Structure formats: C-alpha cells, structure tokens
Amino acid sequence: MAASATIPSSSFFAKNRNHLSLSPQNPFLSSIFNVSLTSNVRRRKQTTFIVLSMDAKPTVLVAEKLSDAGLKLLKDFANVDCSYNLSPEELCTKISSCDALIVRSGTKVSRNVFESSGGRLKVVGRAGVGIDNVDLAAATENGCLIVNAPTANTVAAAEHGIALLTAMARNIAQADASVKAGKWQRNKYVGVSLVGKTLAVMGFGKVGSEVARRAKGLGMHVIAHDPYAPADRARAMGVDLVEFEEALATADFISLHMPLTPATSKILNDETFAKMKKGVRIINVARGGVIDEEALVRALDAGIVAQAALDVFTEEPPSKDSKLIQHENVTVTPHLGASTMEAQEGVAVEIAEAVVGALKGELAATAVNAPMVPAEVLAELTPYVLLAEKLGRLAVQLVAGGSGVKSVKVTYSSARGPDDLDTRLLRAMITKGLIEPISSVFVNLVNADFTAKQRGLKITEERVVLDGSPENPLEYVQVQIANVESKFASAISESGEVRVEGRVKDGVPHLTKVGSFEVDVSLEGSIILCRQVDQPGMIGKVGMTLAEDNVNVNFMTVGRIAPRKQAVMAIGVDEQPSKETLKKIGDIPAIEEFVYLKL
Numbered sequence: 335m336a337a338s339a340t341i342p343s344s345s346f347f348a349k350n351r352n353h354l355s356l357s358p359q360n361p362f363l364s365s366i367f368n369v370s371l372t373s374n375v376r377r378r379k380q381t382t383f384i385v386l387s388m389d390a391k392p393t394v395l396v397a398e399k400l401s402d403a404g405l406k407l408l409k410d411f412a413n414v415d416c417s418y419n420l421s422p423e424e425l426c427t428k429i430s431s432c433d434a435l436i437v438r439s440g441t442k443v444s445r446n447v448f449e450s451s452g453g454r455l456k457v458v459g460r461a462g463v464g465i466d467n468v469d470l471a472a473a474t475e476n477g478c479l480i481v482n483a484p485t486a487n488t489v490a491a492a493e494h495g496i497a498l499l500t501a502m503a504r505n506i507a508q509a510d511a512s513v514k515a516g517k518w519q520r521n522k523y524v525g526v527s528l529v530g531k532t533l534a535v536m537g538f539g540k541v542g543s544e545v546a547r548r549a550k551g552l553g554m555h556v557i558a559h560d561p562y563a564p565a566d567r568a569r570a571m572g573v574d575l576v577e578f579e580e581a582l583a584t585a586d587f588i589s590l591h592m593p594l595t596p597a598t599s600k601i602l603n604d605e606t607f608a609k610m611k612k613g614v615r616i617i618n619v620a621r622g623g624v625i626d627e628e629a630l631v632r633a634l635d636a637g638i639v640a641q642a643a644l645d646v647f648t649e650e651p652p653s654k655d656s657k658l659i660q661h662e663n664v665t666v667t668p669h670l671g672a673s674t675m676e677a678q679e680g681v682a683v684e685i686a687e688a689v690v691g692a693l694k695g696e697l698a699a700t701a702v703n704a705p706m707v708p709a710e711v712l713a714e715l716t717p718y719v720l721l722a723e724k725l726g727r728l729a730v731q732l733v734a735g736g737s738g739v740k741s742v743k744v745t746y747s748s749a750r751g752p753d754d755l756d757t758r759l760l761r762a763m764i765t766k767g768l769i770e771p772i773s774s775v776f777v778n779l780v781n782a783d784f785t786a787k788q789r790g791l792k793i794t795e796e797r798v799v800l801d802g803s804p805e806n807p808l809e810y811v812q813v814q815i816a817n818v819e820s821k822f823a824s825a826i827s828e829s830g831e832v833r834v835e836g837r838v839k840d841g842v843p844h845l846t847k848v849g850s851f852e853v854d855v856s857l858e859g860s861i862i863l864c865r866q867v868d869q870p871g872m873i874g875k876v877g878m879t880l881a882e883d884n885v886n887v888n889f890m891t892v893g894r895i896a897p898r899k900q901a902v903m904a905i906g907v908d909e910q911p912s913k914e915t916l917k918k919i920g921d922i923p924a925i926e927e928f929v930y931l932k933l
C-alpha cells in the first residue's frame with residue numbers, strides 16, 4: 335500500500351533559452367501532442383498521434399527556403415522534406431503525412447491545409463514575424479500550435495526601411511535605371527533632405543523602434559503612433575508618441591510598422607491620405623494590406639503623396655502591370671525586408687528550435703495560439719497541471735451519463751495574489767480532463783477553450799486567497815459540476831454539485847475531497863471509491879478481494895463523518911480490476927455504493 339511518486343524531480347526539467355524540456359511522459363507533452371515513445375502512428379478515435387519512438391522520426395515539411403543552419407537542426411531530429419513552390423492542392427496532399435510545417439510569408443496556410451492534415455499536423459512554424467498568411471482560427475480549432483520567429487529579422491527589416499527611406503529621398507532606383515538606360519538626368523533627380531524632417535513611425539514595436547533609432551541618427555525628428563506602446567519607452571528614445579491624426583497631419587515621411595489585422599487593414603485610404611501634408615512620402619515594410627493601394631495611386635497622382643517606397647503588397651507578387659508598381663514616383667522591392675544572410679540564418683535557427691521543441695512537447699516561448707508560460711513558472715506549475723487534468727477526469731466520470739455537463743466551477747485556493755497565478759494552463763488541462771473521457775475529441779492546450787465553447791461547456795473560475803506563506807502556487811484546486819446527477823451519490827456536495835478537490839503533496843497530485851468526504855489518495859493508476867458504514871475489517875475485505883485478482887493497491891484512505899457512521903474509502907489501484915472483482919466489492923454487505931474511476 336505504499337504510495338509512489340509519479341513525477342521525478344530534478345531530472346524532469348531541462349531548461350534551455352526559451353523552453354522547458356519535459357520528459358515524454360509529462361502532462362504538456364501528452365496534452366499538446368499525445369506523443370508516445372512506444373507506439374507507432376495510430377489513430378485514436380479521429381486523432382492521429384504523433385510518435386516519437388526511437389525508430390519513427392516525425393516528418394517536417396519545409397515549404398519555403400530555409401537556411402542550412404536551421405535545416406541541420408531539423409534533420410538531427412526529424413525527417414525533413416524540403417518541397418518549395420507547392421500549389422495549394424499539392425500542399426494539402428502532402429500535409430497528411432507531416433507532423434510539422436515550416437513556411438515564410440509566401441505560403442498560405444489555409445483552413446484546407448489544417449483540415450487535410452487529418453489531425454497529424456501538430457505545429458506550424460512561421461520563419462519570420464507576420465502570421466497573417468496562417469489561418470489562426472483553423473489552427474486553433476484543429477489543435478495545431480503556431481510558432482513564429484519574431485526577433486531574428488527585426489534589424490534586417492529596420493535596415494531595409496531606412497534603405498528605402500534614403501533611396502526614395504534621393505531617387506536612387508530611378509536614377510540608377512536612367513543612367514543604365516544611357517541618360518544623364520542630373521536636374522530630374524534632385525532629391526529631398528532628411529535632416530530636420532519629421533518621420534512618423536506607425537507601429538512602435540520591434541521594427542518600428544529600430545527604425546526610429548536609426549532615423550534619429552540621420553537627424554530626423556521622430557514621432558510615433560502606436561495605441562499599445564508604452565510612452566516611457568518612446569520618451570527614453572526621444573520619440574513623441576502621438577495620436578493617429580496628429581501623425582498624419584505633421585509627418586513629412588510616414589513609415590508603416592504595424593501588423594496586418596482587421597483594425598489596420600487599409601488604414602491608409604482616401605480619407606487618411608486627405609489628412610496628410612501635401613508632398614508626404616510613405617515607406618511600407620510591414621504588410622501591403624495596411625494600405626489601400628488604389629487610394630495610394632490616386633494620392634500619388636494628386637500630388638498628396640510625393641513618393642512611396644514599398645517592400646510589401648496586398649498580393650504578392652503583384653501583377654506586372656499594376657499602376658502602383660509602374661508609378662514613376664514609387665520605388666519597390668520584392669518583400670526583401672527580412673532577406674539578409676544574417677537574418678535568414680537567425681530565423682531559420684529560431685524556428686527550427688521552436689518546431690523541434692514543440693515536437694518534443696516543450697511549450698514554445700513564441701507560441702502564437704497557446705498560453706506562453708515562462709519556464710520557471712511552468713516548472714512550479716507542472717504537478718498542479720497534472721492535478722488539474724486528473725480532477726477533470728474524475729469529476730466527469732462521477733457524473734451519471736457524463737455528457738450533460740454544462741456548467742463547471744473551478745476554485746483555486748492560494749496564498750499568492752491573483753496576479754501571480756496564470757490559470758490558463760490549469761483551465762486547459764481541466765477542460766481536457768472533462769471532455770476527453772466522454773467524447774472522441776482530442777483536447778490540448780491549443781484548442782481547449784475553443785472546444786469547451788463549442789460544446790457549450792461553461793467553465794467559471796474563482797480564486798480563494800488564503801492567509802499564510804505563499805510557498806506553493808496553490809493550496810488546493812476544486813472542481814464542481816452543477817446540475818447533474820452522480821453515479822456515486824457521496825460525490826454530491828452539501829450545495830448539490832459533484833465535487834472533487836485535490837492538492838499536491840511532495841510534488842504528487844492527491845485527491846483530497848470527494849463530495850463532503852475528506853480522503854487522501856495519490857492520483858496515479860485508477861481509483862475505486864466505496865461508501866460504507868464505518869466498521870472494522872472493511873479495508874481488509876476490499877484489499878483481499880483485489881489481491882485475489884492480482885490487483886496492486888498503491889494507496890488507501892478512509893474519510894468518515896464520525897466513527898461507525900458513513901465513510902468513503904478511496905483506493906488507488908495500479909491495475910484495472912476485472913468486472914467480477916468489482917462486483918465482489920459491490921457485494922460486500924457494508925458497502926452501500928462504489929465507483930471505479932480511470933485516471
């Protein structure tokens with residue numbers, strides 16, 4: 335009857351720069367990928383499992399050119415299929431045999447791609463920043479993790495922005511073409527100076543702030559508009575954060591550095607061009623879609639915009655006879671912002687590490703559609719995450735019929751302040767525990783909230799703040815399911831819900847309450863709950879019945895209202911008892927009800 339810990343301590347975690355490495359048996363691994371070290375690719379209901387057995391490597395499809403350094407990292411871990419220029423149909427066909435996909439901005443990762451993968455595609459790595467070419471909603475619905483490489487090309491993009499700014503101001507591209515055409519037009523290509531001019535940086539994030547820093551070095555007066563940027567960061571760089579309208583009205587140059595979102599789509603349009611200073615110059619190394627390109631042609635023709643320098647387009651490549659591309663006051667490059675040797679090597683390594691990490695079950699620091707939890711927080715939360723899933727599993731199995739579960743309340747009790755506890759991970763795992771035993775749906779950290787919503791499962795969370803030393807992140811977690819009947823009446827609390835409560839003891843999750851009965855059983859193997867009239871010999875009788883079936887008991891406790899009154903016995907078992915054995919337990923005269931629960 336000795337308890338045994340399921341979570342090794344120090345060897346369990348191996349931290350690296352961005353990730354927390356976890357052993358293959360860990361909760362995140364199974365949560366994100368359902369990886370098994372021993373099984374081969376197999377179907378579980380509708381879900382294909384990724385397999386990391388020694389002889390079955392995952393397959394990574396690299397759909398756009400990636401630097402050798404990144405490819406090498408991938409090849410050390412996976413089978414790598416470099417297939418460039420695939421048509422959408424070819425991509426959909428290939429994807430069903432791939433566990434991961436790596437793209438740049440040139441590949442549309444549409445809903446069709448996720449649906450065609452049949453559940454096998456577990457991670458898409460975007461070797462760059464912008465993820466507007468990936469259908470994030472479809473990825474999330476299909477439980478596919480999206481990671482990007484958000485930092486390695488920042489400087490390259492900023493340098494390209496400055497290159498376009500200076501080239502445009504001095505007509506470099508046009509003058510170059512003219513000289514090569516045998517002309518010598520010194521009067522035609524008189525430029526404008528930058529020093530003392532106002533540059534409005536629209537989007538003061540990574541690239542925008544690097545552009546601002548460089549423009550200050552050129553002697554420009556830099557202002558920025560970004561509704562989400564902290565003013566003190568801008569102030570520290572000598573940049574004034576201003577409202578959108580002010581930026582439009584005062585800038586001599588406008589450089590765009592915001593992501594393409596529904597809010598920024600065509601943010602420069604007829605109406606906004608009309609508010610600009612006559613003769614303004616526009617630089618775009620963000621995304622083509624932030625400008626209404628037809629309106630820009632009109633503004634150029636009207637002389638509102640004197641010049642534009644564009645690296646990105648609504649459609650890439652743009653049509654050859656596009657009026658915008660051919661406009662004599664427009665300088666263009668074919669989406670070269672991130673295209674330096676250094677940046678490409680950087681993004682390739684960054685994305686390869688993130689994809690390999692994700693395939694190993696690590697939580698990526700650059701996850702776009704899953705909770706990003708710092709490694710040290712994750713290390714502390716791990717046993718609680720395991721506890722959360724198991725409590726969800728137990729609670730739903732206690733419900734008669736199971737599927738009527740609609741309203742779940744989770745209570746986290748902690749001596750830490752509410753801001754110190756990120757419950758997204760815990761909520762996702764409770765959701766997984768609640769849904770998986772009663773459905774064919776595969777739930778992971780990526781799709782947990784979506785799946786709960788889709789099933790009409792409302793999960794409310796409550797914090798109980800305890801006095802005392804906040805040594806542990808949590809004291810207990812309680813899961814209550816309202817408006818249901820239980821197949822084990824003793825699991826119903828005084829207030830009428832199915833209730834289970836658990837704690838982590840010495841790093842091991844324990845079930846500590848069922849209904850209003852205190853119990854104490856480590857959450858490993860499976861559990862038998864029996865309600866009986868408290869009397870001598872009960873532990874022996876049940877223990878012997880299990881022993882006769884060669885079922886090993888790993889833990890056993892009795893929680894009772896009072897001596898010789900009603901009691902709930904919780905028994906942890908390593909093996910599944912046979913039906914006959916369970917019947918024999920039920921037939922022991924003092925046992926009033928019992929339930930067998932798989933963890």
Ligand SMILES: NC(=O)c1ccc[n+]([C@@H]2O[C@H](COP(=O)([O-])OP(=O)(O)OC[C@H]3O[C@@H](n4cnc5c(N)ncnc54)[C@H](O)[C@@H]3O)[C@@H](O)[C@H]2O)c1
Nearest residue numbers: 464491537538539540541560562591592593619620671672
């Ligand atoms: N041309 C290229 O090759 C290339 C290379 C790198 C990045 N990019 C693009 O540049 C853009 C910026 O990249 P980043 O790495 O700096 O991203 P980032 O997330 O660090 O910065 C984007 C900034 O835009 C701000 N923003 C959001 N909505 C805004 C709005 N309505 N108005 C003003 N600001 C708004 C955000 O608050 C954020 O600070 C992205 O679109 C990215 O795809 C292009």
Ligand SMILES: O=C(O)[C@H](O)COP(=O)(O)O
Nearest residue numbers: 438439440462463464672
């Ligand atoms: O968003 C980005 O990172 C840039 O636009 C670069 O895109 P690319 O990887 O296609 O060059």
